[in-house]
Amino acid sequence: MSSISPLSRTIAYLLTASIVVLPVSPGIVRGADAKTPAAPATPAPKNEAAPAKPAATVAKTPAPTIVPANLFAVPEGLEVTVWATTPLLHNPTNIDIDKDGRVWVAEGVDYRSKSNRQPGGDKIVVLEDTTGAGKADKSTVFVQDPDLVAPLGIAVIDDKVIVSQPPNLLVFTDDKGDHVFDTSVDKREVLLSGFNGRNHDHSLHSVTAGPDGLFYFNQGNTGAQFTDKSGKTFRIGSPYSHGKETAQVADSTKIAGEKSDDGHVWIGGFTARMNPDGSNVEIIGNNYRNSYEQAVNSLGDIYQSDNDDPPACRVTPLLLYGNAGFASADGKRAWGADKRPGQDIPTAEWRQEDPGTMPSGDVYGGGAPTGVAFYENGALGKKWPGLLLACEAGRNVVFGYFPKPQGAGFKLDRFDFLTSNKEKKFAGSDFLGGTSSVTSELPTLFRPADVCVGPDGAIYVADWFDARVGGHATLDNTMSGTIYRIAPKGFKPKIPKFDLNTTAGQITALKSPAVNVRYSGFERLKAQGEKAVPAVAALLKDENPYIAARAIWLLAQMGPAGVAKVKPLLDSKNDTTRLVAYRALKRANVDVLAMDAKMVNDKSAAVRREVALSLRDVPAEQSRDLLVKIAQKFDGKDRTYLEAFGTGASGKETEVYDAISKVLGGPAEKWSDAFAWLAWRLHVPAEVADLKTRALDDKLSEAQRKLAMDALAFVQSPDAPQAMIDIAGADNFPLKENVLWWLNSRRGNNWRQYGLTKLMRQHGLLKEKPLVATPTPEVPADAPKPPTNEEVLALTGDPQRGQAAMTVCLTCHKVGKQGADFGPELTQFGKTQPREVIVDSILHPSKEISHGYEGTRIETKDGLIIDGIVLTTGDPTIVKCVGGQRQEIDEEKIKSVTKMDKSLMFPPEVLGLTAQTVADIAAYLKSGQVK
Template sequence: MRYFHWLATLAILPNAYAWEHPTTVPDTQLDAFVCSEDFQVTAWAASPLLYNPTNFDIDHRGRMWVTEGVDYRGKADRQPKGDRIVILEDTDGDGKADKSSVFWQDPELLAPLGIAVFDNVVIVSQPPNLLKLTDVNRDGKFEPDQGDTREVMLTGFNGRNHDHSLHSLTAGPDGKWYFSQGNTGGKFTDASGKTFGIGSCYIHEPYSKYVSDVTQFVGKPSDDGFVYVGGFTVRMNPDATDAEIIGHDYRNSYEQTVTSIGDVYQSDNDDPPACRVTRVIEHGSAGFFSRDGSRYWNADRRPGQDTPTAEWRQEDPGVMPAGDVYGGGSPTGVAFYENGAMGDKFIGTLLCGEPGRNTIFSYQPTRDGADAVLNRTDFLTTNPARVFDGSDFVGGVQKQQGRPVDEVKHFLFRPSDVAVGPDGAIYISDWTDPRVGGHDTQDENAFGIIYRVAPKNFKSVVPKIDPSTLAGAVQALRSPAVNTRWLGFQTLKKSGPAAFDAVVSVLNDPNPYLSARAIWLLPYLGEKGIAKLNTLLASDDENVRLTAFRAIRRTDGKVDALPFAKKLAQDPSPIVRAEAALAMRYRPFSEAKEVLVDVANRYDGKDRAYLESLGLGAGKNTADLWAALQKNASTPWSDAFARLTWRLMPEAALPALKTRATNTNLTDEQRKLAVDSIAFIKVPAAADAMMDLAKKDTPVHDQAMWWLENRNDGEWASFHLKPKMEERGLIKKQEPLVEVIVPAKPESTKFTAEEVVALKGDAAKGKIAAARCVMCHKIDGNGPDFGPDLKGFGSRQPPSVIAKAVITPSADISHGFDGTAIQLKDGRWIDGLIIAEGDPLTIRTQGGLTQKVNADQIAGRKPMDRSLMLNADQLGLSAQDLADIIEWLKGY
């Protein structure tokens, strides 16, 4: 349920029909699952106990709280009483839920995407609000007339009934709360009075309610002085004070997980296939939009860049490393396993839901300098053959009817969330729909299933915990369930010095994650706690030193981090030094200088995460830092100093960068870096330097010209470069706009997908026939970046999916390639892909023709009712031609 697809949803506009909860039970298809032979998959709960699960949490008593999305998108009126939050219980201990009760059903609930439970406090992510519900009498029912309370903790989040909206909240080991929002953005004010406006050029509103115009926030700083765009992650105190945006510029980060060491991981979906799993560097940008949020990634795609590099702007300064970019998909819930029933070798495993691939991924992250290595494996899948269907990233099919059961059963596993229970087992919610992406919810039964993965012959035991006592709090802190651990943290923190011995008992645990949970409490445990913390800062284990310093930082200034940062800036560990730099972000340069300079001087010239941490830590002091470093820089520059300059983007470096760009004694790569560095300095002098470099006789002419054309209507648009460029002969006057109208599709096709699949294809002939596709798709480096990349497409999809995509492309448009029709004031039309909003608007049409349309030339615009892709008949393809192309694509 990840992608927004207006064409699919418009086809199923809300209608007034009666829907009652079906009493039938879905097929759990346990024989379809493939996982480690050490584990067993069982069905813990299924409809009619729950329907369409979007997210869930498991409380310290072992009860599962599920948010439902029966009314999602086109089915928004299916339940007039609204969606539900249900509580599932296994009352007889047989390993299966046997009781389902409704905690809350209300018209306010419309496919809520997140829930977190802390004893009798329930946090619900329901745009535009982050809600706090308190079940005062603890009867498992939200009844305001019985004294239960509803509090709006935060409000202003766009995307009601939109999956790029407000996602689940989770507790961190620091006692703080974390949540994420997709790129519908919004504006919210925390309980401290600090306001954040997060915007972009992304607005999709057929079903979704926007409470604020996100375009008004483009390029504008929030109250903390920094500009945030796209999707984002928030960290705050449980009372909604002291909110911080700790990651942003996502497309749609569905959920985050925070390890007990303090590392944050998230998965982010793509546009088109470049989904990824990433460690979030604190305050870092994921790079989906431009720095101000006004431009999509494809508007700034540089010559020669592949999709993952361009989509996540991996060659731009100010962007986090992308992590594991695995291609097409629709990532959902994430969890991190630290202890429990799964065995010691499973400790430290990151789990990520991927419904587009019918899989739960697993990783065991390891340190790599200041970053993490993420090697992906399939923890659980019903699709080991990786034949994907029913998903936007494959141009998925709309209907599964008529297909053999054994062909489609693995498609029906659509994991929406994953979590570790207090019994130490892994639980996974399954939406079960034939379709994912745009979610036209083809399952009229709205079925849902909860699977449990545990060792064979596992007996679930949920400890009885009283987190209000010291003993119970320690027991809670040791829990495999993340939000249960928060209960123990709160009691131990409030107990202060009296809890020291109890906390040390956890600190001495051999499991590094359990031990780390105790470290976060030490700053609150009086003099003995601080003394213990000081000894840990000298530990031989870099993760212990890192966690100890993070614990100091998270005291919100109660313990000054600066003296510790000065020492750790010289630490042998890159990740510890990077953390010292990050701690300087909001400090004046007079305080931060020593730390930042020490960290910069230890940069190896290669570690991208280290460099980005330094830049983020420098915050508003990047120019001052560069000036301080430049005084001691050697001539000629080292490659490390050149990279530091690239990231810090100082205006004072322009003369030297301009000289380096034309220095023929340098390598092509060194000159290219100098030009790129100039392109990211947002001052008129940088534009003047680039115009000088664009002269015909410079060795970087082509690169400089590309940047000028890009920046002219991008980051340098306010400099009004066009007259200067015309005066210098760098550009010609604007060519007249060309009308481009995509022909209407034939009412019927000359052949069917079934007829194509029945034919034997010839790959050699298919390669020749595919030349007709080069008007939209890049093939072997030729062609425009207009349609989805075909590389690897045929190896991932069954022939029937490919055939349908070519024969009837309008039946299911891949997300990110839905077109817009621009009407000009002279009556002409331009059909194409909007790749940059603004004045001028940039639109790309068939054949790769990119045109810039001034606002005063536009009479109106509307979403197209058909695909931008011509179908097989319009391309002059026969059934045999298409069979040949499919055969060629298998090996392309």
């Protein structure tokens, strides 16, 4: 069995569509529109006619459209209630909640293949509880617009409704305040424009108001080229190519690696912040696959999730200006092309062994992460402030975390905050086989799209009710959706009423549990200036640290009197208070370098982290000595701290290395572990000789030698490839496979310009393998007809025979500890999938070709046909073929490159699989004997 089957595919394509699937025979599931296959007829006795049967009338059971509230598990003391459901809303992609508790919903009825399902375009609807019963009873269409097609973000901030709809970030102004967009009165503006991914999941996501008064948003890795209101143009590309959706504004692959007007190269998905008018955009994180949303808490910490390719979804804090690692730093190569010997998928996919990449956070495996939120205050009680919530649609759960500071980073311990699927029998997600694994079981149909905290202090979760998530599929014709409320048992909602024209009303707004409601108070109090300082300063004593933090941010922007309240907090005994005060004063641009000189000696690694990050664009003569002090306090272990130091040294690495080496360096063989890591992070040409010395020093541990070798691989200097060749030629070097891998990898990218291919030939290190034709075999015309699903399922499989038969699968799949690294690993797939799904995937490999595993056919000029997965294009083009073999094809040898429309997995007729053999393989995978 080859790797392109959806057997265990795990690209988590965010939120997809809804269907109701009904069981049509034991264990066999089909879509709602599919016809139930007839049962085999009982043959009539010989010479007798079968008796006529009256036509049967079968009553159709209405398809479910909601997961009942009593099916959910939540922490003790909380309860789930249905706040709104279809027909009040349909296919919710994102929600926000205004100051009066109305829930605004961005709908995605016209998602992907159903883009023409709804005449007039998609809608923004407003849901209200007009009776105070704790349940919505009214739905109003704010706007329906042909330009809206599955928008993935909505934010309601004062009278502005901000909708994320590629290629534009749109602002609708509800001047009349009647929650209906009237083109004769209200305004529709394009705040920013230039985002790829119209009607694509990896595109423009929602806006969040930060505690600093800035607007935050993000974009997936379909790419963007946009100009902010200050006139700066940003160019963000990546190796991700998904047809027209990644080239609607600018071809993502062609602009990959180009500098933006801010002087930096940004790659893939990114997070940005800006003034509310769209000016002064600043990109603050990049190289995601597709972060669906960001949560910005009142301390200024930013959290997000990111989906996988394959099983390595994650929830992570965002390190300011951090690189998440999904593509190469130049934006040219996907992670699979750079996966090193011995690396597991999470390490390779998020490049956790590459300098310049931030820590990956909580990597939990396959899934489909969506909306995030941070709970700070409200109705849940004193146990819950500091709760990070992350929707995971592929796993029918909203994860909970209480992030704990750990050095310069955070420790994230995950738990299930809300789930319909306590048994964790997942289905319908890409990492489980996509459509092949859908079920009609209600626990698997909860697909949380977004989560918000309301002004009443309750938590609201929008469900895109669906048997399928990911893969751009949309199967449901009911377009169902539900909003659940999570609150204490017996909760009676109370939404504070306030007058934003008064200081008291503005303070009430600032204290709101709802993040975008807080902005209304922030802006008005800021506009009052020093007059409102006493009222805001009073919040510094609030027992809730998040409310106190909001006051710190605001006071820093309220003139000298406000700043005077914040500066003393830099000497607070509380680490978090000092951190927030530093961040707030920096954002207000108050004596930043002088403050850096003071705070660089702070006892908190988190505060020193912020100082390092603030030095990123500060010239070397002003920042070098501060960075030396930061380096001196590195413990040799804290990767977040190390990455912050490296970010602060950006653009001046050589000067910083020269300075720290005088203080911390010395003979290469005597480097401390801390200095070795600092050198790895900076990887400047001046290190080449020392790195070579350390790599060859057999008195060092293998890990220390490997670190030196890896650092050398990132040095851009003609001396670096020669040093690597010398290491490769050394006798008894313990990492021979690794060093040869680096040489073969770098000759096609970072070191190509230094003539590495020629050097390797001269030293006998380039063992050029002849290209091998790997055409996907066609089914012979005289091949026996393959068995049907029903024929296989009618048989009893034998696990022992199945283990022997699995040999044919090991050519492309890992099964237990055996097999080739070409297709998905089948051990977990076998444990989690029903027998019916396993059988269907074997018998119909081209039924659903998973993203990232599509085949490509390359024809060479001398007539060879090579079918496989392209890992990287260019010279050479690297292709992974059946059996896991990599072939490197020089550009001059290629005649044509064509995307294949069928799976690379061999069909059962080619493999010679009988019905019994398939039954045996399925039995073995399900037996639990695979180890």
